[in-house]
Amino acid sequence: MPLYFNDLGRLNTEEVARGLLGHYLCHETTSGLISGIIVETEAYLEKNDSACHAARGITRRNATMFGPAGRAYVYFVYGNYYCLNVVTGSEGSGEAVLIRAVEPATGIEIMQHNRGKNCKLTNLANGPGKLCIAYGIDKRYDGHDLNKKPLYLAENSNPGYYETAATSRIGxxxxxxxxLRFIIKGNNYLSRREPIG
DNA sequence: GTTAAGATCTGCT
DNA sequence: GCAGATCTTAACG
Incomplete structure (x- = not known):
């Protein structure tokens, strides 16, 4: 299924979450290009979803979620970590897709430098907080347009075969x-092992 | 002004 | 597998 990054607002949020799997998240840093394949996402909906930051209306923190689709919503959690979301839905709707894990592709040395020298490849970006550290993403990118450099989404024109699965969300x-959590089945870079069965 | 909770990660058992 | 670190955000008084 093709994914039109310039038109994220017209697809429903769950479809964007599933559709982002297999495509690239890229960051052009002063040290070089970082890229990875998105392997795990979560959808956060405006209606009937108490876990969504936007569930209780617009606030200072979540204002970006109510803006145009295709922007980055970056927020700080647990006193230590940032999480990266892709804003979806029509403007004013308050929906987003959390990028939870990527499979490192380009700039692995840069990610290892950011995460710690002895960090294993499978542990570099297999979680929303780790991903932001590896990519060097922080609150500066809150509101950034993800169709534009230096932080952007890129289509994978040659994705291999893979199966997706939907599971319950984490944390x-x-x-x-x-x-509302979507994964590439059997991928080694997920934040959690797949549930048995 | 004060307080409780949080879309997590690491290290230790 | 489990508890602790750590501090911003938002709700409440």
């Missing part, structure tokens, strides 16, 4: 029953 205390 939230409400709405755990919803299957």
């Amino acid at each position: 939230i205390s409400t709405a755990r029953d919803k299957l």
Whole structure:
């Protein structure tokens, strides 16, 4: 299925979350290009989703979620880490897709430098906080247009065969029953092992 | 002004 | 597998 990055706002958020799998997240840094294949995402919806930051209306933190689709929503959690989201839905709707994990492709040395010298390849960006550290993403990119450099999404014109799966989301205390986490099945760079069965 | 909770990660058992 | 670190954000008084 083709994914039109310039038109994210017209696709529903769950489809964007699943559609981003297999494509690239790129960052042109002063040290060089970093890229990786998105292997794990989560959808956060405006309606009937208490786990979404936008569920209780617009605030200073989540204002970007209510802006145009295709922007980055970057926020700070747990006193230590940033998380990167892609804003989706029509302007004013408050929906987004959390990028939870990528499979490192280009600039692996830069990521290792950012994450720590002895960091294993499978541990470089297999989680939303780790991903932001590896890519050097912080709050400066909140509101950045992800169709533009230096931080952008890129289509994978030659994706191999892969299966996707939907599971429950991670790290939230409400709405755990919803299957809004999307993964590339069997990928080695996921933030968690796949549930058995 | 004060407080409780959080879309996490690391290190230790 | 589990607890602790750590501090911004948002809700409440």
